[in-house]
Amino acid sequence: MKVVIIKYNAGNIFSVTSALKRIGVEAVITDDKNIISSADKVIFPGVGEAGTTMRYLKAKNLDFFIKNLKQPVLGICLGMQLMCKKSEEGNVECLGIFDEDVQKFPAGSLKIPHMGWNNITKVKEPLFNKTLENEYVYFVHSYYVSLGTDTIASAEYILPFSAALNKNNFYATQFHPEKSGDAGERILKNFIYL
Amino acid sequence: MLAKRIIPCLDVKDGKTVKGVNFINFRDAGDPVALAAEYSRKGADEIVFLDITASHEKRKTLTDLARRVAAEVNIPFTIGGGVRELEDVSALLAAGADKVSLNSSALKNPNFITEIAKNFGSQVCVCAIDAKENNGKWTCYLNGGRIDTGKDLFVWAKEAENLGAGEILFTSMNHDGVKTGFANEALAKLGQIVNIPVIASGGAGSKEHFKDVFLLGHADAALAASVFHFGEIDISELKTYLRGNRIVVR
Numbered sequence: 001m002k003v004v005i006i007k008y009n010a011g012n013i014f015s016v017t018s019a020l021k022r023i024g025v026e027a028v029i030t031d032d033k034n035i036i037s038s039a040d041k042v043i044f045p046g047v048g049e050a051g052t053t054m055r056y057l058k059a060k061n062l063d064f065f066i067k068n069l070k071q072p073v074l075g076i077c078l079g080m081q082l083m084c085k086k087s088e089e090g091n092v093e094c095l096g097i098f099d100e101d102v103q104k105f106p107a108g109s110l111k112i113p114h115m116g117w118n119n120i121t122k123v124k125e126p127l128f129n130k131t132l133e134n135e136y137v138y139f140v141h142s143y144y145v146s147l148g149t150d151t152i153a154s155a156e157y158i159l160p161f162s163a164a165l166n167k168n169n170f171y172a173t174q175f176h177p178e179k180s181g182d183a184g185e186r187i188l189k190n191f192i193y194l
Numbered sequence: 195m196l197a198k199r200i201i202p203c204l205d206v207k208d209g210k211t212v213k214g215v216n217f218i219n220f221r222d223a224g225d226p227v228a229l230a231a232e233y234s235r236k237g238a239d240e241i242v243f244l245d246i247t248a249s250h251e252k253r254k255t256l257t258d259l260a261r262r263v264a265a266e267v268n269i270p271f272t273i274g275g276g277v278r279e280l281e282d283v284s285a286l287l288a289a290g291a292d293k294v295s296l297n298s299s300a301l302k303n304p305n306f307i308t309e310i311a312k313n314f315g316s317q318v319c320v321c322a323i324d325a326k327e328n329n330g331k332w333t334c335y336l337n338g339g340r341i342d343t344g345k346d347l348f349v350w351a352k353e354a355e356n357l358g359a360g361e362i363l364f365t366s367m368n369h370d371g372v373k374t375g376f377a378n379e380a381l382a383k384l385g386q387i388v389n390i391p392v393i394a395s396g397g398a399g400s401k402e403h404f405k406d407v408f409l410l411g412h413a414d415a416a417l418a419a420s421v422f423h424f425g426e427i428d429i430s431e432l433k434t435y436l437r438g439n440r441i442v443v444r
Contacts, residue, residue, distance in 0.1 A: 018265045048315065111389055113317050113360065116414070117197040117239055117444045136197060136444040138270060140292075140317045157196055160256045179270045179292065181234065 003027040003192060004039035006066070009056055012047045012065045012178065016076065023189050033065055038066070041192055042069055046078030050143070051090020054082060067095050072169050072194045080165060080172030081143060089143050097170050101136035105158050113142040114157040120164070124152040127164060127171050127190050131169070137163070137173075137180040137187075145174065197444045198408050198436070199239035199415035199423060200429055202422045204229060204243045206275075209255055213227025227262045232234065233422065236429040237387050239444055240416060241267065242295065242363075245275035252276050257289045261279040263288020272320055283310055287318065295320040298336045301343060301350070304357055311358025320393070321359035323347060326367040332380055339367050346379070348387050362388055363417065370431075371408045373421070381411030393417050401427060401435045408441050 005016055007029045018031065020027045020043075027043065028035065036042060044066060049145035056179060057063045066073070075083045077146075082094045094102070105112050117136040120128075134151075144161040153164035155174070164173045171191060177184035205212040210224045231242045232250070245253050256273060265272055274285050283294050285297030300307050301323050310319040324335045325347040332347035351362050364384060366377035376397040385392050391414035394407045398418035407413045421427040433443045 013265050014261070014288060015292075018290060019268060021265070022268065045234065059376075111414070112392055114196065115317060115391060116199055117361070118195065119197075153205075181268050185268060 001025065001041070002039045003041045003043065004036050005029045005043045005045060006036060006062070007031040008060065008062065009048065009053065012045050012076070012176070015176075016045050016178045019185060019188055020192075023185050023192065025192055031060065033061070036065075036068070039079045040071055041194070042071060042073045044073055044075045044079040044083070046076055046080070046082060048078055049090060050078065050081055050087040051092045053078060053088070054087075054092045054094060057082070061097060066178050067097055070169060072171060072191065074191045075170070075172035076140060076178070077174060077176055080174055081141075081145065081174050083165070083170060084145055087143065095141070098145070098148075098150050098165050098167055098172070100148050100150065100162070102143045102145055104143050108158060110158050113140055114144075115140045118175075119184065120153040120155050122151075123164075124166070126194055127166060127173075127187060128153055129190065132183060132186065133172060135183040137175040137183055139163075139179065140176045141174060141178070175190060195442045197442050198403070198413075200237070200432060200443065201232045201240045201415055201417040202230075202429070203242040203244060203395070203417050203419045205419070206243050206247070206259065208247050209259060209398040212246065212288050218362060224260065227266050230263055230271065230401040231266045233429065233430045234267050237433050238310055238417070238429050239442065240270065241271040243271065243273050244295075244316065245273065250284075251372060253282055253285060253343060257285045259302050260286050260289035260291040274320070274322060278306075280309055280313060281315060283318070287314060291322050293303060293318050293360070293430040297322040297324065300354065300359075301334060301336055301345070303354065304421045307357040308355055309357050311360070312422070315394075316358050316360035316390075319359050320361045320363050321351070321354040322363040322365070323351060323354075324365045324367055327377075327380070327413070335367060344353075348384060351384055351388050355390050359390060361414075363395060369397030372397060375399065376407040376411055376413070376416070378406055378411035380398070381407065381413050386413075390418070399426070405434060405439050405441065408436070409439075
């Protein structure tokens with residue numbers, strides 16, 4: 001099993017690597033396209049701002065490259081948002097893998113960002129299984145993706161939104177499985193053994 | 195629904211926990227990483243490490259700690275104590291820390307909050323405030339509670355939010371160590387004034403105090419040290435108790 005984490009200017013790579021190590025997987029961190037293409041599983045992490053990060057991916061010619069990957073790919077947090085069509089953050093065109101837009105949470109009575117542990121519901125296989133229904137996972141985000149045909153887990157904060165997406169070989173979570181305790185490690189395992 | 199968080203806080207010096215820790219059947223009481231892992235197993239939602247190392251090797255000991263914690267612990271953690279430059283922050287984040295907590299450095303240089311928020315996002319920046327009530331007025335203190343700045347707690351908290359802080363960690367010096375409950379009145383007022391999460395600190399002595407800090411103080415998270423370190427309150431039992439009182443916890 002060869003697992004690759006795409007190296008780019010995202011902040012949480014060490015945490016993702018550590019989480020994988022805890023479930024017995026040694027991942028390679030690289031931006032070498034040949035190595036990424038030959039991997040069994042690819043992880044696309046993300047912490048940061050959408051506009052800046054999309055420009056970076058384009059400059060490195062990683063945008064089309066990621067979109068055309070054929071093996072299972074897991075986007076995390078900003079990684080998931082970048083896999084959507086368009087983001088309100090920095091008003092930027094994203095990879096367009098998922099047919100959804102990323103919007104800012106409306107200001108109101110609740111605090112933004114949505115930060116902390118929240119439960120996920122209506123979870124779907126294969127990334128999730130029944131034991132993960134209603135489990136708490138760790139979120140930190142100010143932008144969200146609505147519920148849609150690609151939604152494979154829902155959460156609610158201010159409004160119901162997509163906690164995870166799946167389309168063909170592309171998977172993505174809005175939350176951070178690498179920081180979500182045992183539940184997060186179970187989800188990472190499900191992805192690795194797809 | 196978003197859960198209320200329970201956060202144990204560990205004081206660390208030269209890579210070891212400072213205050214005595216007295217778990218029954220727990221051998222690694224001096225090792226902050228083993229301790230954090232144990233708290234995580236018991237259901238802690240986050241861990242805060244407060245580093246009080248004074249040497250100039252500080253940045254290295256801090257990032258080493260972050261790296262060791264990130265390797266072992268599968269929940270978010272914050273590192274505070276002596277974070278003064280952007281380079282400190284980027285080194286800590288690269289080592290796996292999720293947030294940094296600023297105290298004196300933010301009061302002395304408020305723009306530091308903005309710099310962190312701009313470079314790494316607001317969620318990374320926890321503004322810690324030590325405040326004390328004198329004659330009905332809450333003022334902020336510097337250097338671990340030694341110097342009164344005269345600055346109003348609520349004014350500074352709002353300023354910190356506007357500057358880009360992602361959370362406020364408010365320690366009541368009147369309540370700290372007394373174990374008679376949190377500063378619920380001030381916390382409730384703070385929650386009205388700022389629109390970012392408020393972590394309550396200082397005063398935890400019983401499970402009921404945690405119930406009160408969420409129901410009366412409207413805190414988003416509660417932080418404590420000694421009640422957890424000395425096994426007076428078990429985190430998993432605390433969560434069962436809070437759940438029984440209709441408070442949403444993980």
